Every structure is written in C-alpha cells, then in structure tokens.
Amino acid sequence: MRKGIIRHITTFDIGAREVNADNVALGAQRQIEITSADTLAALDAVYIGTAGTVLRARANASSTMPAIGVATLATVSGAVATIATEGLVYGFNFSGYVGREIYVSPDTAGAVTPLGGTIVSGQLVQVVGKAYNVSGLLLQIGPALQRGGAQY
Secondary structure (H helix, E strand, O other), X not given: OOOOOOEEEEEOXXXXXXXXXXXXXXXXXXXXXXXXXXXXXXXXXEEEOOOXXXXXXXXXXXXXXXXXXXXXXXXOOOOEEEEEEEEEEEOOOOOXXXXXXXXXXXXXXXXXEOOOOOOOOXXXXXXXXXXXXXXXXXXXXXXXXXXOOOEO
C-alpha cells in the first residue's frame, strides 16, 4: 500500500469479540488501514501527519494532534497499520474510571488517559471516547481543543 492511501474496513456484529495477535479484543468498529511513519504499540492513539501517514498522538502540541483513532496491532514504521476509528476496543485498564471520558495523553506519545489533568498553555484536550467497562474503550473521537477554545 502506498503512503497516503487509506483502506476502509467496517465490522458490524456488536456481539462479536475477536482477539487479535496482540491480545486486543475488538467489538463492532470501523477501521482504516494506513501506512505508519512511527513504531506503534497496540492501543496507541494516532494522528495523520503531513506525509499522509500515522504517528503516535500526544496532546502537548498541535503538531502531534488531533488523534483519529487507536492502533489495533503493533506496527513497525513503514508498515501498514490497522486503526480503529470508531467502536469498541478492549485491552485497556480503566479500573475505577468506567463511564468516564478518556483523553489523549499530553505526557506520553500514543497513550490515552482517564485523567484530563491541568491544561497548560499550548496543550490540547481531546476526548477519544468513554471507558465502556474496565478494559473497553468506546471510541467516539471528538475535536481537539486548545486552551482558550481553538479547535483543531
């Protein structure tokens, strides 16, 4: 697959839970396949860079945002990554945070966190979904907002 080419995949069976090679369980979701310009771990939040490839998202700067979804498999740089953009993804640890909004981390590239934290100048806030249960994320990607209200 050439850089910048996106292949769209959709699964519809809400009751299904497929477990992939990285032990990430997948419920009903929408996925895309796109070349990665970064080494991704399964469940890393990603954004599309200027070259039309995905990289790990981080909410500390607009240049590494907005997130478009999470990787469903570990992927090496230059390979095609499968990215869940909407739906249920399992494999997280949201113990104590079920039902709460989940954000792109400003501290760790690719991480998501149930803690929005204190937003400092230049950081963005982006909700990627809600903790569906202790291990599940219901992906509902929202806009990335900068302190002061600018949207990305």
